[in-house]
Amino acid sequence: xxxxxxxxxxxxxxxxxxxxxxxxxxxxxxxxxxxxxxxxxxxxxxxxxxxxxxxxxxxxxxxxxxxxxxxxxxxxxxxxxxxxxxxxxxxxxxxxxxxxxxxxxxxxxxxxxxxxxxxxxxxxxxxxxxxxxxxxxxxxxxxxxxxxxxxxxxxxxxxxxxxxxxxxxxxxxxxxxxxxxxxxxxxxxxxxxxxxxxxxxxxxxxxxxxxxxxxxxxxxxxxxxxxxxxxxxxxxxxxxxxxxxxxxxxxxxxxxxxxxxxxxxxxxxxxxxxxxxxxxxxxxxxxxxxxxxxxxxxxxxxxxxxxxxxxxxxxxxxxxxxxxxxxxxxxxxxxxxxxxxxxxxxxxxxxxxxxxxxxxxxxxxxxxxxxxxxxxxxxxxxxxxxxxxxxxxxxxxxxxxxxxxxxxxxxxxxxx
Numbered sequence: 001x002x003x004x005x006x007x008x009x010x011x012x013x014x015x016x017x018x019x020x021x022x023x024x025x026x027x028x029x030x031x032x033x034x035x036x037x038x039x040x041x042x043x044x045x046x047x048x049x050x051x052x053x054x055x056x057x058x059x060x061x062x063x064x065x066x067x068x069x070x071x072x073x074x075x076x077x078x079x080x081x082x083x084x085x086x087x088x089x090x091x092x093x094x095x096x097x098x099x100x101x102x103x104x105x106x107x108x109x110x111x112x113x114x115x116x117x118x119x120x121x122x123x124x125x126x127x128x129x130x131x132x133x134x135x136x137x138x139x140x141x142x143x144x145x146x147x148x149x150x151x152x153x154x155x156x157x158x159x160x161x162x163x164x165x166x167x168x169x170x171x172x173x174x175x176x177x178x179x180x181x182x183x184x185x186x187x188x189x190x191x192x193x194x195x196x197x198x199x200x201x202x203x204x205x206x207x208x209x210x211x212x213x214x215x216x217x218x219x220x221x222x223x224x225x226x227x228x229x230x231x232x233x234x235x236x237x238x239x240x241x242x243x244x245x246x247x248x249x250x251x252x253x254x255x256x257x258x259x260x261x262x263x264x265x266x267x268x269x270x271x272x273x274x275x276x277x278x279x280x281x282x283x284x285x286x287x288x289x290x291x292x293x294x295x296x297x298x299x300x301x302x303x304x305x306x307x308x309x310x311x312x313x314x315x316x317x318x319x320x321x322x323x324x325x326x327x328x329x330x331x332x333x334x335x336x337x338x339x340x341x342x343x344x345x346x347x348x349x350x351x352x353x354x355x356x357x358x359x360x361x362x363x364x365x366x367x368x369x370x371x372x373x374x375x376x377x378x379x380x381x382x383x384x385x386x387x388x389x390x391x392x393x394x395x396x397x398x399x400x401x402x403x404x405x406x407x408x409x410x411x412x413x414x415x416x
Contacts, residue, residue: 017266019149026156030163037167045173048111056126060133062221065347067137072273084210089134097127121177128184135191147194154187220347226358227343234382237369246375252319253329260299260333264292275348282401296334303330335386342393361389
């Protein structure tokens with residue numbers, strides 16, 4: 001029986017890993033196709049819209065984390081949590097879409113778009129993006145890995161297929177955003193189909209009512225926003241403290257950083273339900289951190305031994321000046337990947353105080369990096385701040401988890 005469970009887990013892990021890999025390949029594949037079809041000027045606008053979309057998606061990730069944590073921690077309440085999460089997801093999606101519609105003239109001006117249409121489409125894209133977060137969180141909390149993997153496949157495949165068709169028919173930023181917006185409804189439709197079955201009413205609790213779910217979603221979104229700022233603010237700083245050539249080199253190195261960061265995302269997805277369960281979270285954190293560190297070490301070693309191949313991956317001979325530093329960018333990606341796992345561990349145990357450390361690191365990174373003037377100085381500063389935060393969050397997390405079920409209420413306490 002144990003062997004069957006282990007085999008099933010490995011098959012599920014492999015499927016989710018492949019699905020998320022396809023999702024990332026589809027996302028980047030569309031960007032490459034769009035860059036070639038649109039040209040630098042039009043694609044620059046699309047890239048900036050995609051950056052805004054990443055920030056908007058923080059609410060999606062907050063919903064997913066909230067749903068997964070609650071369902072994994074209290075599976076007897078799954079019917080109530082599912083109803084509540086879907087209700088909060090629909091309301092949040094409409095609210096965010098309405099907000100982005102109001103801000104669309106500002107987005108149009110700030111991103112210097114050709115017209116208002118791409119900004120309006122960005123607002124519409126926020127609706128399915130947010131809904132998908134609630135759907136994915138329900139499946140993740142129940143550990144229904146195959147349906148979850150199918151949703152991830154839907155994200156990547158629909159993006160590259162529908163997006164490519166749109167930009168080939170009309171190579172404009174509006175057409176590209178239309179393709180992205182339509183593509184987001186494909187995984188939402190898949191999620192609706194999987195979750196359409198009526199559930200037998202289970203246990204209920206005031207703790208799982210929509211307003212409580214909304215509060216936790218907001219807190220999770222704030223923590224994830226801090227991490228996304230921490231992992232992306234350096235490219236903005238590079239544009240301001242380095243000359244154009246070095247800023248371009250730094251951006252090229254960050255391609256490798258982001259690749260190493262996104263590679264073990266499937267580990268976070270698979271480990272999060274276990275990290276949300278008092279009896280499993282310590283072992284889950286140890287194993288997942290070890291796996292992420294091992295994958296990062298392999299990538300770093302590869303970037304050091306095969307720097308020439310890695311250089312081709314980030315852009316070719318034009319970035320030759322950064323080739324000797326690529327292994328450091330891989331180290332940075334490893335640190336960020338481990339930080340991402342720890343952030344989700346914090347969300348799993350609802351460690352709201354740890355969020356302050358992340359925001360403090362954002363401020364320290366911004367202040368210290370603005371004092372640098374060289375590529376090496378910026379890279380080492382970012383690496384030092386992120387590594388220090390990694391050490392702090394690791395120490396805090398294992399101190400909090402020094403007793404596997406220390407923060408779980410016993411039956412006696414519940415009865416009291």
